[in-house]
Amino acid sequence: MWTVRREKYLPEENLVYETIFTLANGYLSLRGTEEFSSRAMRGTYVAGIFDKHHAQVTELVNLPDPLRFAIYVDNEPLSLDYSNLKKYERTLDMENGLLNSLYEFEVNEKTILVESQRFVSRANLHRFGVRYKITPKFNGKIVVESCIDANTYNGYLDPINKVQHYEILDSKDLEPGIIVLVKTHDKGHNIAIATYISGKYEDGENALKFRKFRKIGDNPQESYTIFVKENQSIIIEKFGSIYTSLDVEIENLVERTVCELESFLKDTFDKELDIHAKIVQKTWxxxxxxxxxxxxxxxxxxxxxxxxxxxxxxxxxxxxxxxxxxxxxxxxxxxxxxxxxxxxxxxxxxxxxxxxxxxxxxxxxxxxxxxxxxxxxxxxxxxxxxxxxxxxxxxxxxxxxxxxxxxxxxxxxxxxxxxxxxxxxxxxxxxxxxxxxxxxxxxxxxxxxxxxxxxxxxxxxxxxxxxxxxxxxxxxxxxxxxxxxxxxxxxxxxxxxxxxxxxxxxxxxxxxxxxxxxxxxxxxxxxxxxxxxxxxxxxxxxxxxxxxxxxxxxxxxxxxxxxxxxxxxxxxxxxxxxxxxxxxxxxxxxxxxxxxxxxxxxxxxxxxxxxxxxxxxxxxxxxxxxxxxxxxxxxxxxxxxxxxxxxxxxxxxxxxxxxxxxxxxxxxxxxxxxxxxxxxxxxAGMELEKDGSLKFNPWLPEHWKSLSFKIHYAGKPIKVSITKEKIAFESETELEVEVKGRKYKINCGKTEVQLV
Amino acid sequence: MWTVRREKYLPEENLVYETIFTLANGYLSLRGTEEFSSRAMRGTYVAGIFDKHHAQVTELVNLPDPLRFAIYVDNEPLSLDYSNLKKYERTLDMENGLLNSLYEFEVNEKTILVESQRFVSRANLHRFGVRYKITPKFNGKIVVESCIDANTYNGYLDPINKVQHYEILDSKDLEPGIIVLVKTHDKGHNIAIATYISGKYEDGENALKFRKFRKIGDNPQESYTIFVKENQSIIIEKFGSIYTSLDVEIENLVERTVCELESFLKDTFDKELDIHAKIVQKTWxxxxxxxxxxxxxxxxxxxxxxxxxxxxxxxxxxxxxxxxxxxxxxxxxxxxxxxxxxxxxxxxxxxxxxxxxxxxxxxxxxxxxxxxxxxxxxxxxxxxxxxxxxxxxxxxxxxxxxxxxxxxxxxxxxxxxxxxxxxxxxxxxxxxxxxxxxxxxxxxxxxxxxxxxxxxxxxxxxxxxxxxxxxxxxxxxxxxxxxxxxxxxxxxxxxxxxxxxxxxxxxxxxxxxxxxxxxxxxxxxxxxxxxxxxxxxxxxxxxxxxxxxxxxxxxxxxxxxxxxxxxxxxxxxxxxxxxxxxxxxxxxxxxxxxxxxxxxxxxxxxxxxxxxxxxxxxxxxxxxxxxxxxxxxxxxxxxxxxxxxxxxxxxxxxxxxxxxxxxxxxxxxxxxxxxxxxxxxxxAGMELEKDGSLKFNPWLPEHWKSLSFKIHYAGKPIKVSITKEKIAFESETELEVEVKGRKYKINCGKTEVQLV
Missing domain, CATH: 1.50.10.10 (Glycosyltransferase)
Structure with a gap:
């Protein structure tokens, strides 16, 4: 039971699921927005980046959205708003800290399967990534488009008070890759966000054949034509990096962000995802x-x-x-x-x-x-x-x-x-x-x-x-x-x-x-x-x-x-x-x-x-x-x-x-x-006594077989396992605890106390 | 039979209807886009404004879209993409050169009727307008938002080759009203577009109680909170003006555009629409x-x-x-x-x-x-x-x-x-x-x-x-x-x-x-x-x-x-x-x-x-x-x-x-x-002879009762009316025409020639 699943796409549920599917690493947060929907409160936040500008009070700034991604079949964008959606599933994999999505669209009688995996790295807080596996059920070509959207703003849910807290200082082509540099209005925080996409056929051959870069209203976009064959998947990996002037000196900000992106490429998507997932698992x-x-x-x-x-x-x-x-x-x-x-x-x-x-x-x-x-x-x-x-x-x-x-x-x-x-x-x-x-x-x-x-x-x-x-x-x-x-x-x-x-x-x-x-x-x-x-x-x-x-x-x-x-x-x-x-x-x-x-x-x-x-x-x-x-x-x-x-x-x-x-x-x-x-x-009925010692007074609901968790006490972990009959402690240190009014000495290793 | 009607909203038909519902005056053209849909190829064109930039060849530039307009009920945008649409009808009134729309939306069990009328003035080529009649079926408040969208681009139907042909030179608050000034990349054409909205209750009282201006990625927006009562309509009139550096000197461009907007306000929306419609009728x-x-x-x-x-x-x-x-x-x-x-x-x-x-x-x-x-x-x-x-x-x-x-x-x-x-x-x-x-x-x-x-x-x-x-x-x-x-x-x-x-x-x-x-x-x-x-x-x-x-x-x-x-x-x-x-x-x-x-x-x-x-x-x-x-x-x-x-x-x-x-x-x-x-x-079988004279050799399909039209010849109008039996000419001048191989003298006034 490690997953939260959304099995049906109803646009009125998008915003709630965006919250549920948010990925964050304590530094960067990306709301679980749907790339292919217009019903979205796109949200990119960095802890500590606040600004006031025309808002009533200082607020956490909604930064440019680096997740924008479009796929075109016959030059028609795949869209949850208006394309024919044949399959849909989105799953938060909490064990590994991943968001998995699956869409099957039909456009002009052409079917295309898109699976994606998104993560915000706990291994390197400035990195995030999305991997798309695109499987067309036809021969022909598709266009993919990766963008950084610098038209985001605070106040989607309070439209009269919408505020864009940043101005765009620069927006450019990394040939390949794209970067946006923005500056918050009042506090002058600078934030650089860069992304890069690679694309490969299943045999590992480069799939990105024809590249175009453009800016639309200062939003950089890179897009590629890809020749596709029926049932032959293309893997697109989107690498992202982000830094702010709270992290590095302004004059080094862009360089650092680009450098991080390049290190991420060098490390490979797979490895980064793997280390991230291991950290999350370990935290569990x-x-x-x-x-x-x-x-x-x-x-x-x-x-x-x-x-x-x-x-x-x-x-x-x-x-x-x-x-x-x-x-x-x-x-x-x-x-x-x-x-x-x-x-x-x-x-x-x-x-x-x-x-x-x-x-x-x-x-x-x-x-x-x-x-x-x-x-x-x-x-x-x-x-x-x-x-x-x-x-x-x-x-x-x-x-x-x-x-x-x-x-x-x-x-x-x-x-x-x-x-x-x-x-x-x-x-x-x-x-x-x-x-x-x-x-x-x-x-x-x-x-x-x-x-x-x-x-x-x-x-x-x-x-x-x-x-x-x-x-x-x-x-x-x-x-x-x-x-x-x-x-x-x-x-x-x-x-x-x-x-x-x-x-x-x-x-x-x-x-x-x-x-x-x-x-x-x-x-x-x-x-x-x-x-x-x-x-x-x-x-x-x-x-x-x-x-x-x-x-x-x-x-x-x-x-x-x-x-x-x-x-x-x-x-x-x-x-x-x-x-x-x-x-x-x-x-x-x-x-x-x-x-x-x-x-x-x-x-x-x-x-x-x-x-x-x-x-x-x-x-x-x-x-x-x-x-x-x-x-x-x-x-x-x-x-x-x-x-x-x-x-x-x-x-x-x-x-x-x-x-x-x-x-x-x-x-x-x-x-x-x-x-x-x-x-x-x-x-578990745990309570900290005035003298700093712990007491337990557990009660489990009828249908609960057992309850277990770990606590850290005085720098050492203690695992507590409770059933209706007993409570067990696995400790690395000796301590005294009170259970149901009686004091017990807990030794190193496992100690069980009968409850009935 | 003066109207083309769309009675059902199917997003896959939007782009075709946008063409069908385009309004233009030979100078300015606004595609018939739906304000409330994301499925839109927004198009604003001014005849003669071409640019090349990264496109393959010089092309007509898609300019910023001044039609963007949003209505929020309970802070939810009315949307054809995902709101509950209870009524829909869009009609091109060709007799008067108007586009009429009707939408009934339901949001959170609140029903709201929105009717609109759009025109691009033939009386003053630099003016365009939209009137919204908003009738809420509830008491409360709504938010309206008017924007100029400077994220438009050429190539919606050819996404790999999307090009934005302009950069934004300025984007600002006219307090009230908003304006955008853009410049095409290669040819340096400057284009200014300004809009202003007024809002009144049915009794004529101002309805726009609380104004906010903002820029989101250089796109100016003005929005207003409006207090509404059940079944009491609010009339929003959007006034628009546009000039380019092909029309006026660059240094006077913004002033001229603002001045035109103010004259339009002074002339009133009703009068402008009326004169426009009369010109269209007269042209018919x-x-x-x-x-x-x-x-x-x-x-x-x-x-x-x-x-x-x-x-x-x-x-x-x-x-x-x-x-x-x-x-x-x-x-x-x-x-x-x-x-x-x-x-x-x-x-x-x-x-x-x-x-x-x-x-x-x-x-x-x-x-x-x-x-x-x-x-x-x-x-x-x-x-x-x-x-x-x-x-x-x-x-x-x-x-x-x-x-x-x-x-x-x-x-x-x-x-x-x-x-x-x-x-x-x-x-x-x-x-x-x-x-x-x-x-x-x-x-x-x-x-x-x-x-x-x-x-x-x-x-x-x-x-x-x-x-x-x-x-x-x-x-x-x-x-x-x-x-x-x-x-x-x-x-x-x-x-x-x-x-x-x-x-x-x-x-x-x-x-x-x-x-x-x-x-x-x-x-x-x-x-x-x-x-x-x-x-x-x-x-x-x-x-x-x-x-x-x-x-x-x-x-x-x-x-x-x-x-x-x-x-x-x-x-x-x-x-x-x-x-x-x-x-x-x-x-x-x-x-x-x-x-x-x-x-x-x-x-x-x-x-x-x-x-x-x-x-x-x-x-x-x-x-x-x-x-x-x-x-x-x-x-x-x-x-x-x-x-x-x-x-x-x-x-x-x-x-x-x-x-x-x-x-x-x-x-x-x-x-x-x-x-x-x-x-x-x-x-009608009309043919111009080598000597410049006209001949007619009509044939009407079985079910046609009659066919009539006017032609201008040597600077004078001649009305031609044809039935199965005869052809009639109403002329202001004398001339000779040939009908079915025989020559007739046409006098001033009406002349009939039997066909059978």
Missing amino acids: DDMDIVIEGDETAQVGIRFNLFHLYQCAPDNPKVSIGARGLHGEGYKGHVFWDTEIFMFPFFLYTLPEYAKNLLLYRYNTLPGARRNAQMNGFKGAQFPWESADEGLEVTPKWGEDYLGNPVRIWTGDEEFHINSDIAVALVHYHTVTKDDQFMVDYGVEMLLETGKFWESRLEYNEKEDRYEIKRVIGPDEFHEHVDNNVYTNYLAKWNLLKAVEYYNWIREKSPVKFEKLKTLLGLTDEEVNSWVEKAEKIYIPRKPGEKLIEQFEGYFKLEDIEITEWDENGLPKWPKGLDLTKLGETQLIKQPDVVMLMLVLPEEFTFEEMKVNYEYYEKRTMHKSSLSPSMYSIMGLKVGDTHNAYRYFLKTVLVDLEDNQGNTNNGFHAASAGGAWQSVVYGF | DDMDIVIEGDETAQVGIRFNLFHLYQCAPDNPKVSIGARGLHGEGYKGHVFWDTEIFMFPFFLYTLPEYAKNLLLYRYNTLPGARRNAQMNGFKGAQFPWESADEGLEVTPKWGEDYLGNPVRIWTGDEEFHINSDIAVALVHYHTVTKDDQFMVDYGVEMLLETGKFWESRLEYNEKEDRYEIKRVIGPDEFHEHVDNNVYTNYLAKWNLLKAVEYYNWIREKSPVKFEKLKTLLGLTDEEVNSWVEKAEKIYIPRKPGEKLIEQFEGYFKLEDIEITEWDENGLPKWPKGLDLTKLGETQLIKQPDVVMLMLVLPEEFTFEEMKVNYEYYEKRTMHKSSLSPSMYSIMGLKVGDTHNAYRYFLKTVLVDLEDNQGNTNNGFHAASAGGAWQSVVYGF
Whole structure:
């Protein structure tokens, strides 16, 4: 079960499949567009290449499309729009990181079979390739045409706001091969993209007999006449390379891109594809989750992990946007989605990428410091939406559920992103034991976010407490709320962790400690004052009451429970509800109190979790793809296994069944991270204790035969295999784990623990 | 019967309908492309704008397309490729020169009706417009987007040879409105195209609420959000203007184009459309042919006349290409098609255009003189294919019927174009009595072609005769033939006419006569010598034998008669025929001997016509659209009325039923001229006598109730109405005509002559 297949061509499904079939390597992403269709949101993205120009905010730039390819029979283009399509099949091969396509067209009673294989190399991030096997069922000739399309733009799904972020600096013939050099309007990033095609008959003889180069509106095209014989295939290999001025000096950019293309040719298409596939396969060794007995869940979870991996950056200056590198949803911006939802997957399976994700935040500290400064705070205020510089890039205006323009307040009020990053930092350290990282980068971020929170607190003299007013918590239906429990709880936690690590680094690295004090202008007195302040942060929680009020006054709002669900099993808006006044009801977009209990599970009891789950679940509209996975985990924790499994399926299938209706605009990366958490934190019941040790409390659905996965802990892999009867650990190191409340010593090699 | 309707949308028919629905005004042509389809050979042509660049030969340039327009519902583009199309109808209104379209789309269960009306103004040649009436069946908003597409190119039907002939010099926002300025690569023609859209609700209130301008790859776009209510229509008017550096100085080009756009706005869309329609209607008064009792023939003939009129230039520096201004077939080149096939229509109905067509040849005399010089001849050698300068632009290489590359010899050997032009000149003078034209331009051309022929003759001492060897006659299956009777006969005729007009102008305008002698370096002795030479030109015709041998040795070729016809009623290749050796058979592409008898009918007897028609008709493959109309006329002359009507229908329907299979690449203009000739020379039996008088010998098919048309003779219109019983003339002047062998005096007013 390694494949996702599309067996029928319906143009209305193209955009969703383009997302599903996106190929990326953390650097370059090519949406899974159909070469032979006009119904396409062509998307070529390079992580970190942002620009603003006439767009509302800085956004990930849609670059020229190097995949354009046309085949002509009798001078008629093969077209999914209007040719006679006799066979069609497209398959994502997740095991090897390939997209395979098959088309059989008929033009003027001539049949032609086209099979293709596309990949974006994980071996050399600047390389991508497509191989076409063309088998005509006639004698004659065909024309093939390879183009780089520099008429791409951002905003296919929002046509009034279309923006082309680049100008074309050069577009030329490499004789053979073609290249385009573009420059983004504001930031002046230069990007060079080059392609070359070779063509051979099955006997290896060159098939490209007559070449023509042309430019059409600065789009370079090379085309060839090919003489064909019935049932004799032609193999066309398209080699591609791409570099940006973030990778190399502008003056060497074109040369480097051409040089890469030539090295790729020299290495051969086959070899590159082979090494790429081997890397992907090897990565599966670390990240795979095997679920026996549930094919849907098996393919679904792999689909999510595969695409998360595709987004994983080798570059510490970029992170993963809410929609991955797969589309333009949320404009390529990075949210808490990364640290809270995706991060655990990377942390436990591919920790080198987890480190890069944190380094991205470190590298955007200058922007975060500017945000704080501009808003009158201290330290660093990470932006709710982050692009390349760490500056706040949340749009100020959007549309509500009715299409009316509405002011977006999240960039002004959703402060919890700062402690979300702190949570990830501490989580990283606890799991990896990577002290050096904390010394070099981590503590600085904890101190800067601590400093921010300290300055953000408002002292209520009357109550002698600190409050945080006018915020938005994880549930964005409610804006300008006071003392949101998620925000306040984590602000407190962040401040205390900052103090803890201040003391930790004083011991660990006195030199760095001194440097940090100088750099950040800290005194012991100031930092120590955070403890008292943190303790005095108001958590709106009454002693003895397990149900926690999401924010001050929430329980006084109109109480509406959900009673109807749509065909996707997701809640329907209650009848008669005024969608412009959601904030006046207790309906929530996604978990908020429950979210807190998942982010810091060690801080809450089973009973507290159960009571809050039961209350809030009935009021959650799941208007965020981040929501179902979290309810799945909490459902498993509190014993609502039926709903938990349902939420789990919603989560793993969010893109495959497009159950949020917006997969066209990118992959739901946070949901994918949530899917991993659902399995590992939910079904396997893994939890990280305060002391850093692991506990497991597994529960498998009836039809699951087994569940297995690998985690990395303290730099070593541990394979975990669970059946209804037992849980087995294969470890390279000794450690102690707790299973169902009992502690076990895990030795090197395999250790089995009976569950029943 | 003024309309051609397309009632069903099948993408495979788009290109043919684009030709059928082309709108043009002799200056600007816009192919009838569908705005909402990707299956389109977008074509914007301006008469006279030629360029070569990487093309094989100089060709009519496909300019940026100003018709691009998109409508988005729920941000989804309305698309004929993939939207749900509920209603479709497209109608060419020939009476008014309009293209009307109707589409009903459904997107996300929202229905929207789009009706449009397009015109290319005959009132102001630089203006064109489209009006959209958009009626949503829902409340909400839509986005409209108007673009100028500067990614057009020549060669849609020959993709390996695609060429974009222009570079984009500028592309900008007129705030509101958009403009593109391009420059052709070789000749440096500058072309500016500007458009502007207005949008109003039915109550006249502005509907364009929110404007965005952008450039995507130098293509300017302006788009607007429009708030819509159920069943409340919005009227969008698109105003367009175009100028080239052939019209105005380059430095004033943009200003002039913008100024024209503003004047158009000031004049209003309605008024421009109204004046345009009135001009078209008025032209019908002169050019219409009314056939009662035969709807197919009626619509068919009007279709042909309408498109001929659309090509008619107001500019004496351009002529009409073989495929009109309707596509890229024959690269916009001018052939004998114009003088021999189209010219009679203009001469007799719209003589001011006939004059311009001849002036085009006069204005290209410098090129024709260079051709002669380069080929070692004297005088002026008009090119077989002519573009903007009169230089020979026939491609040297093409493809044979099997797709093999083949040397094209017509540019080297098809000399008869020179006497074809001479025929048109003399014809023009005879009919219009326009002496001034002959003095100013006509005689010079007759003398120069005479001089050419004199130098082209080869003296055969043995036979004491002049021969013309190694030529191609009208039948192009036979190359490098000697003494083609069509060529020799007309060379002789041309020389004698040259001498005749040499003497005529000596009398008529002694000053011009002297000037011409000086300019052309002529002496009386030289010109007089042409008479003797002409008389000695070998015409391969044996005394007493009526059947004429097409060229020396033709009768010795393998004799194959046609025995099978295709579904269009056109001959099939005889079985077993080697298509690379057509020249070794007596099969011919189109009439040659018969053609001569139609060009100079006064020179041949009825018997001669009959014998040759019967012989050659059986051997004619009609591989040229010029062929059926000619056999139709000759068939009527010799009494083969059944076949004549069949050929007539093939002719009038050549594009409407695409019976040559290549209407996609342009309108068959020569066939259209042939259709007019079929009616007037064929069914009405009109013939111009040597003395310049007219005779009529009508025959109407059984089901025709009547036939009427107008001709212009000596500057005055004469309306001719024919039934089975009688022929009526309505004249503004007195003249004598012959009807069925008897002479009648036609008075002012109406004169009837009984036929039975």
